[in-house]
Amino acid sequence: MIYIVIPVFNRWHFTKACVEQLQRQTYKDFKIVIVDDGSTDDTAGKLAEEYPEVIVLKGDGSLWWTGGINLGIEYALQHKADFVLSLNNDTLPKIDYLEKLIEGTKVKPGALIGSTGVNTETKHINFSGEKVNWLTDTVKDLRNEIDKTKRGQLLKVTHFPGRGLLIPVKVFDVIGLFDQKTFPHYMADYDFTFRAIKAGFEVYCSVDAQLGTYPEASGANQLIAQKTWKNYKEHLFGMKGAANLKYYLTYVTRHCPWYLLPISATIGTGKRLTSYWLKK
Template sequence: MIYIVIPVFNRWQFTKACVQNLLGQSYKDFKIVIVDDGSTDGTSEKLTVEFPEVKVLQGDGSLWWTGGINKGISYALENGATHVLSLNNDTLPTADYLEQLVLASKKKPNALIGSTGIDAETKEINFCGERIQWLTDSMLVLKDSLDEKDEKGLLEVTHFPGRGLLIPIAVFEAIGLFDKEHFPHYMADYDFTFRARKAGFAIYCCLEARLGTYPEASGANQLMAQKSLKNYKEHLFGMKGAANLKYYYTYVFRHCPLYLLPISATIGTLKRLTSYWVKPKHS
């Protein structure tokens, strides 16, 4: 039994489309849990009317991503889940999405299985996992080495985002939930998967499990798209800032090998200080 946990705050149209695609899955043995963290657009009420089969848990606006996902996971574990799928509402699962995740999980029973991101409009792959390069504080982006004949199977990775991650309950039993105290919004998923890998759980991306995405919909990318000193400050120190230095230092000191820590942290800091102005605006 898979419990699909989706933290949401407003953006009803994204949530509606995501749930509709989930209810049309070829694999049927799952339940949907949506954690609504104080939406003001009627999300909870609309879910109750349009999708009564969906379980809605309420937040008060203070959960953010990590608190929301943990609330949903706790409910799932209390109600007999064998696996939890963490998912974002701005995603569109293909019709065989869950089926492909389950097939991959049967091949690698104790592993965490991630999803392949595809552009919701063009259907081209835009993400299929990464491998960390601590020395240069960079990622080996696996999609860059793919060609069409290789777009099947499992790619082993060092970490994975929470957007479409199938997690066996054994992982929670071994390492606990996502770390809300140190990573209330961003980086909790990377931290969680690094901790899982250290505990002996492999992590893979399933190339057949396709998840439509809207890259520009994230709060971090919106900050990057509207460049200003105010947004730069939010980028480095705010809850929605993907380069938040406080969270970055906790993450790198926790997971980087000690002998690489000085150079990795230095390069990582410089990248976060400059990337906001270097990266182009989204069109």
């Protein structure tokens, strides 16, 4: 049994499309848990009216991503889930998406299995996992490692985002939930997968488990797209800023090997200070 946990705040059109696509899945042994963190567009009411089978948990607007995902995970664990799938509402799973994730767990029992992102407009793969290089504060894009002649490929990664990550419940027994206190919004997912790997679990990206994405829909990308000094401040210090320096420095200190930390943190901080103005 998979419990699919989706934290949401407004954006009903994304939530509706995601739920409808999940209902078309070839794999049927799952339940959808939506954590509505104070939406003002009547998300909870619309779900109750149109999709009464969906479980809705409510927050007061203070949960952010990590608090929302943890609330849903706690519910799933209380109801004897075998797996938890963390998912964003601005995604469109292919109809065999869950089936392919489960196939991945059969090839690599006990591993966390992530999803391959596909741009909903261009239909091109835009994400299939990464490997970090602490020395240069860079990541290796694994899309170039995809063998188009093979089915069922699993690419081993060093970390993975929470957008489409299938997690065996044993992982929570060993390392606990996402670190809500330290990383209330961004970086909690990368931190979680690093912690899982340190505890002896493996993390892979399934090439066949494909998830439609809307890159322009993320709050971080919207800050970058509309370049102002106010947005720059939010980018570096705000909760919605993917380059938040406080969270980044905490994260790199926690996971970078100590002997590479000074150079990695220096390079990473410099990139975050300048990249806002360079990205289009």
